[in-house]
Amino acid sequence: MSTQTNLSAQGLSIAVVGGGTMGVGIVYVYAAVGFNVWLVEPDDERAKVVRRTLADVSLAGVKRGKLSEAQARRVVESVQRRTSIAEMPEGFATPEAAEAYFRSVLAPFGELSDAQWSHLTRHGVAWDAAAGHFKLLCDPGIARAFRVPWFYSLNLWKYWEAIPGPVQVLHGAGSDLLTFELSAEMAARNRNVSVVHFAECGHAPPLMEARQIDPVVAFLQEGRR
Numbered sequence: 001m002s003t004q005t006n007l008s009a010q011g012l013s014i015a016v017v018g019g020g021t022m023g024v025g026i027v028y029v030y031a032a033v034g035f036n037v038w039l040v041e042p043d044d045e046r047a048k049v050v051r052r053t054l055a056d057v058s059l060a061g062v063k064r065g066k067l068s069e070a071q072a073r074r075v076v077e078s079v080q081r082r083t084s085i086a087e088m089p090e091g092f093a094t095p096e097a098a099e100a101y102f103r104s105v106l107a108p109f110g111e112l113s114d115a116q117w118s119h120l121t122r123h124g125v126a127w128d129a130a131a132g133h134f135k136l137l138c139d140p141g142i143a144r145a146f147r148v149p150w151f152y153s154l155n156l157w158k159y160w161e162a163i164p165g166p167v168q169v170l171h172g173a174g175s176d177l178l179t180f181e182l183s184a185e186m187a188a189r190n191r192n193v194s195v196v197h198f199a200e201c202g203h204a205p206p207l208m209e210a211r212q213i214d215p216v217v218a219f220l221q222e223g224r225r
Helices: 021-032 044-063 069-077 095-105 114-122 140-147 157-161 180-189 210-224
Strands: 013-017 036-040 125-128 133-136 167-172 193-198
Touching: 013 021, 021 036, 021 044, 021 069, 044 069, 095 114, 095 133, 157 180, 167 180, 167 210, 180 193, 193 210
Parallel strands: 013 036, 167 193
Antiparallel strands: 125 133
16 A cells, blocks of 8 residues: 555544554554554553654655655554553653643543643542652553453444443544444444434543533433433
């Protein structure tokens, strides 16, 4: 595949397992034409090398006229998921440092106000006197699930189809996990399911604005009648 292809990759995602020479090449080619790319690399040090390599290769592509600057940025920025635990900091010296981190990793939440980012930070970290820094209020081991070298195909549709009560699916249009096609299939497989789509939002709608909260409130009120 050439990076000059006319392939339209809007909204499409692929996963690349392993950040070796071939894996980096695949990431480069697909990201350059617009795919959202998942890179699954269990080795922390190798994950860092991959990011540096992608940046170097992209810059070289621009110099040779093979990539535009926009394509080069996309190559590095389109890697949606990485398994490097080292990328999750142990703590932050100040709340401001924590907020800067959240603004980066939670960018797919969409456009949030300064007050909303402050709210997420205030409830996302806590002072750890023993460690002498603000710690994340989440389990850093959550990323270890992606470190398993083998991935198994699971078909859970029979459980989804068996849910008897009403279900509301909140779909962020920019999600790299829940596509429009998958959300449509979720609704088609269970008549109790309704899907609400949110534009300009990634996988997890933060539910911090009326336009996202109101559909949930309406759904809950309907269920109480």
